[in-house]
Amino acid sequence: MTDRTPQLIACHECDLLQRDIQLNPGCYASCRRCGAVLYRNATDSVDRTLAYTLAACMVFLGANLFPIFAIEVQGDRSAITLFGAVLSLWDQGMRSVSTLVLITAILIPALELASLTYLLLPLKLGKVPPRYPLFMRTLQCIEPWGMVEVLMLGVLVSLVKLTNNFRVIPGMALWSFAVLTLLLAAAATAFNARDVWAQLDGKRRDLESK
Numbered sequence: 001m002t003d004r005t006p007q008l009i010a011c012h013e014c015d016l017l018q019r020d021i022q023l024n025p026g027c028y029a030s031c032r033r034c035g036a037v038l039y040r041n042a043t044d045s046v047d048r049t050l051a052y053t054l055a056a057c058m059v060f061l062g063a064n065l066f067p068i069f070a071i072e073v074q075g076d077r078s079a080i081t082l083f084g085a086v087l088s089l090w091d092q093g094m095r096s097v098s099t100l101v102l103i104t105a106i107l108i109p110a111l112e113l114a115s116l117t118y119l120l121l122p123l124k125l126g127k128v129p130p131r132y133p134l135f136m137r138t139l140q141c142i143e144p145w146g147m148v149e150v151l152m153l154g155v156l157v158s159l160v161k162l163t164n165n166f167r168v169i170p171g172m173a174l175w176s177f178a179v180l181t182l183l184l185a186a187a188a189t190a191f192n193a194r195d196v197w198a199q200l201d202g203k204r205r206d207l208e209s210k
């Protein structure tokens with residue numbers, strides 16, 4: 001990576017073209033005209049993102065396999081999982097809400113975690129995952145659509161309302177969702193697309209030149 005020829009980089013705020021230079025770990029480059037941060041040298045971003053992602057994968061399974069909460073009415077207890085809630089909404093005719101919850105709270109986070117693991121685990125082991133540009137772009141497209149934190153807020157509001165009339169028992173998935181919200185935010189913060197692109201491209205060039 002050190003023999004990389006300098007490239008030009010456009011400032012995302014003012015479009016000024018500047019030379020892309022090597023930075024020391026922990027430093028960042030700012031635009032010479034408007035001062036916007038152009039990029040950082042976050043060399044441990046792969047390790048940190050991978051750690052958060054693997055932890056989030058385990059918590060994600062718990063969040064989907066266990067009940068979110070149970071309601072007790074006259075001694076009868078009924079528990080519901082997130083997927084159960086999606087099916088229930090569908091059956092009650094609220095198909096758009098059901099589809100929205102399925103996509104933003106289950107499918108997108110699952111795809112995001114799978115893509116991150118697919119990209120970062122081989123990279124950590126010194127390999128280059130096939131078709132990585134496709135997965136990098138998918139990741140950047142889907143990221144804004146994962147809304148676990150919105151779901152979490154919705155569940156909390158409905159729980160507070162339900163406690164007026166029923167005995168509500170919080171389930172394992174509720175705690176899992178709370179932790180998942182934090183882990184996904186941590187993974188998104190730690191993930192440095194520029195660093196991951198550079199490492200993947202560098203590794204691919206190394207393997208091709210052997």
Ligand SMILES: [Zn+2]
Nearest residue numbers: 011014031034
């Ligand atoms: Zn600028």
